[in-house]
Amino acid sequence: MMRIVGKALIGLLITGVIVFLFDSWCGYCRKKSDVATGTEGVSQSLLEQHVRELSSIGSVFSKVPRSSGIRDSPGETNEISKANQNLKPHGLAITNPQARERKLLYLERTLRDIGIQPNRLTFHTGKIGSGINLYGEIKGKKFPDKIIDVTAHYDTFADSPGADDNSSGVAGVLEIAKVLNSGSGPSKTVRFVFFDLEELGLIGSRAYIKTIQEGKMAPPELCLNLEMIGYFTDAPNSQKSPARIPVLFEPPTVGNTIVTVGNFDSYRYGRKLDGVFTTYVQDLPIFSVSRWGGLIGNASRSDHYSYWEADIPALMLTDSANFRNPNYHKKSDILETIDFRRMRLVVQGAAAFVLEWAR
Numbered sequence: 001m002m003r004i005v006g007k008a009l010i011g012l013l014i015t016g017v018i019v020f021l022f023d024s025w026c027g028y029c030r031k032k033s034d035v036a037t038g039t040e041g042v043s044q045s046l047l048e049q050h051v052r053e054l055s056s057i058g059s060v061f062s063k064v065p066r067s068s069g070i071r072d073s074p075g076e077t078n079e080i081s082k083a084n085q086n087l088k089p090h091g092l093a094i095t096n097p098q099a100r101e102r103k104l105l106y107l108e109r110t111l112r113d114i115g116i117q118p119n120r121l122t123f124h125t126g127k128i129g130s131g132i133n134l135y136g137e138i139k140g141k142k143f144p145d146k147i148i149d150v151t152a153h154y155d156t157f158a159d160s161p162g163a164d165d166n167s168s169g170v171a172g173v174l175e176i177a178k179v180l181n182s183g184s185g186p187s188k189t190v191r192f193v194f195f196d197l198e199e200l201g202l203i204g205s206r207a208y209i210k211t212i213q214e215g216k217m218a219p220p221e222l223c224l225n226l227e228m229i230g231y232f233t234d235a236p237n238s239q240k241s242p243a244r245i246p247v248l249f250e251p252p253t254v255g256n257t258i259v260t261v262g263n264f265d266s267y268r269y270g271r272k273l274d275g276v277f278t279t280y281v282q283d284l285p286i287f288s289v290s291r292w293g294g295l296i297g298n299a300s301r302s303d304h305y306s307y308w309e310a311d312i313p314a315l316m317l318t319d320s321a322n323f324r325n326p327n328y329h330k331k332s333d334i335l336e337t338i339d340f341r342r343m344r345l346v347v348q349g350a351a352a353f354v355l356e357w358a359r
């Protein structure tokens with residue numbers, strides 16, 4: 001009798017374990033398919049529309065010969081002519097001050113259409129007047145204090161339309177915002193931040209981090225920064241690299257990858273980002289610098305670096321800028337050079353990462 005009861009108990013136990021494992025597996029598959037479905041919402045035509053609109057506005061700044069006289073253009077405000085005095089030694093001048101406002105209005109309208117309230121954060125640079133960061137957020141339903149910043153700079157290098165640098169990143173953040181705000185919404189808070197004045201030395205993101213350090217904004221757990229995500233090519237030797245160390249560090253030689261960048265502090269998230277791309281975006285190879293980026297000076301050249309300076313984990317997705325894109329910081333950085341099919345894959349991977357983190 002005891003033996004029969006014992007066997008029955010063991011049988012029950014085994015059945016219980018099998019049911020538990022099956023249920024967990026189903027739960028995992030369900031979550032995985034939810035994320036995959038979410039990323040299907042990323043629209044190639046909307047990405048293209050955002051890049052078209054933003055790159056047609058262009059830069060606030062132009063390059064001027066350092067030796068030229070400073071021309072006061074009619075209607076120039078005091079602030080602008082003062083800024084131009086300070087910019088001239090750097091070979092720059094504010095020639096299109098309306099560009100900032102036009103871009104902000106476009107971003108604000110798009111965020112409102114998505115259902116997210118935009119907020120401007122004005123900061124003062126001292127020498128070249130004020131700049132304006134913009135953000136909007138989706139409050140987490142369960143854990144509102146857990147925050148991810150999804151970021152891109154919206155300013156553009158002097159005289160450059162900036163289709164890749166960085167209308168592509170901005171378009172990506174807008175589409176991630178749309179995907180995250182559809183359906184039942186995230187459990188954790190997702191904040192979308194558009195930085196000004198990155199091109200003059202991360203001025204906007206440093207001002208933003210300062211507001212966090214002063215306790216005026218809640219600190220995020222991490223940041224995902226999109227910096228130039230639209231240029232791809234399959235041509236041989238199209239990918240340059242700041243460093244090549246045989247066996248230890250051998251980057252690809254063809255510019256068909258998306259590069260994931262992180263430092264030691266952010267590596268636990270970087271590993272997840274790499275994993276998400278492998279799982280959800282199999283058509284797009286990644287080149288991972290998600291652990292060693294902090295050791296490579298060139299991997300620090302965007303707004304995620306301002307988070308690193310404040311010891312906040314941050315990651316960057318990039319096509320590697322001037323190491324691949326011959327139009328970098330030139331007049332030729334135009335819409336027609338963007339590979340929107342592959343850019344959509346990048347945004348799908350980024351959206352999957354945010355969906356997984358925030359659900």
Ligand SMILES: [Zn+2]
Pocket residue numbers: 153165166198227228302
């Ligand atoms: Zn940039």
